[in-house]
Amino acid sequence: MSSAHRIGSLLTTEGHRLTTGRRAVVEAALASDDLFSVADVQRLVPRIGRATVFRTMRLLVDLDLVCRVRLEDGSLRYRLRVAPEHHHHLVCTGCGSVEDFSDCGVDAVSKTLAGRTKYEIQGHRLELYGLCPTCCVSSG
Amino acid sequence: MSSAHRIGSLLTTEGHRLTTGRRAVVEAALASDDLFSVADVQRLVPRIGRATVFRTMRLLVDLDLVCRVRLEDGSLRYRLRVAPEHHHHLVCTGCGSVEDFSDCGVDAVSKTLAGRTKYEIQGHRLELYGLCPTCCVSSG
DNA sequence: CCCCTCAGTGATACCTGGTATCAGTTTCAA
DNA sequence: TTGAAACTGATACCAGGTATCACTGAGGGG
Known part of the structure; x- marks a missing residue:
């Protein structure tokens, strides 16, 4: 409430x-x-x-x-929204529960790519998919 | 042809x-x-x-x-499809042209997260957005 | 405290992008 | 050449989201 x-x-x-x-x-x-x-x-x-x-x-x-x-x-x-500004999601494909994470490590890749391709990189979308511990157990 | x-x-x-x-x-x-x-x-x-x-x-x-x-x-x-198996896209938000890249660096993050969250990680989606050199010039 | 105004509402029509159905058509192997 | 099965196109349908518009009620000014 x-x-x-x-x-x-x-x-x-x-x-x-x-x-x-x-x-x-x-x-x-x-x-x-x-x-x-x-x-x-x-x-x-x-x-x-x-x-x-x-x-x-x-x-x-x-x-x-x-x-x-x-x-x-x-x-x-x-x-x-409970997570800090820049964050991504690890989504359980079994039950739909979500973990946030922010240390995505994409910035390094971003820089490398910017150098190689001469693109001006504006942002990215990253989402991970997997099974949460509970669904892991129940799915064998 | x-x-x-x-x-x-x-x-x-x-x-x-x-x-x-x-x-x-x-x-x-x-x-x-x-x-x-x-x-x-x-x-x-x-x-x-x-x-x-x-x-x-x-x-x-x-x-x-x-x-x-x-x-x-x-x-x-x-x-x-001309790129190798596992790859991602860097999409130009100006003209829609695309660069492939495969060295996404997400595996390391994946492992860390798997350890921290006990999820069994199955995959990920990563896409980068930016301006290609041409669009960079014309918009800048 | 009431009243007026305008933001907000709900019904409905519409849109986009994709799938299911099904009778009719084509491919291709025998 | 022929016929079974794959494929096609028209159409209806679906999901999820937006536009429209007459109506309503929230809440600030008097």
Whole structure:
């Protein structure tokens, strides 16, 4: 509840209105799995319109309260942003749980490539996939 | 044309039929930019059905003749596979041209993370984005 | 404390990119 | 040459996301 309250305050201080729809979506997000989809949220707040759920998710992403994670198949998931600025995800392909990490080691590669290709490198996307300890055991 | 012919042979030796539709799609792919979309191909072969273009692209991917590249916005592009097995892409956000690289340096990070998180890491996706020398000049 | 305004809402239509279906057509081997 | 099976194209469908627009309710000014 305190998280919901904190997010609510942030919305209003940023000049957005704290509507019942937004409150519901935020609470659904807080109550969701580590990595949740818009559909998950919709299931939790069926009375809230589809468009509003999408709009609110976008708002939360814009406010850096939530971050998007792209899965291997290209679909999107969301998760509450608790990690520091630059970070990547290690996603369990079994249960969808996520570990953050920030020491991605790509900067070195980036520099090497910049030298070799003369590109001006702007950024990168890195995501690791694997099985978490629990899924490791259960999958044999 | 020799590339088209080589791909055609590969299709037949793999037990697929070499139809006019497939021939057209292959030639369109060969005639396309470095990084092309299904829509690009469709534009070049408007007489070939949408479904057939998608099916043929999937076939080419399955045969490792073409690889998928996922862009920052999640959309898919294709490119002729000329690079070795494990590789990544450095995509120019200006013009869409692509450099391959394989020395991604993620394995070390992978090992560290595996130790720290006890995940069994299965793979990763890495893509770099930047401006190619040409676009660098014209935008700078 | 009420009222007005405008941000926000929900229904709905639409869009993109991809797949399923299925009757009709082509390939290719025998 | 022929026929089975692979393939095709039209079409319907799906998922996930955006645009539109009349309506509503949040919350600041009076």
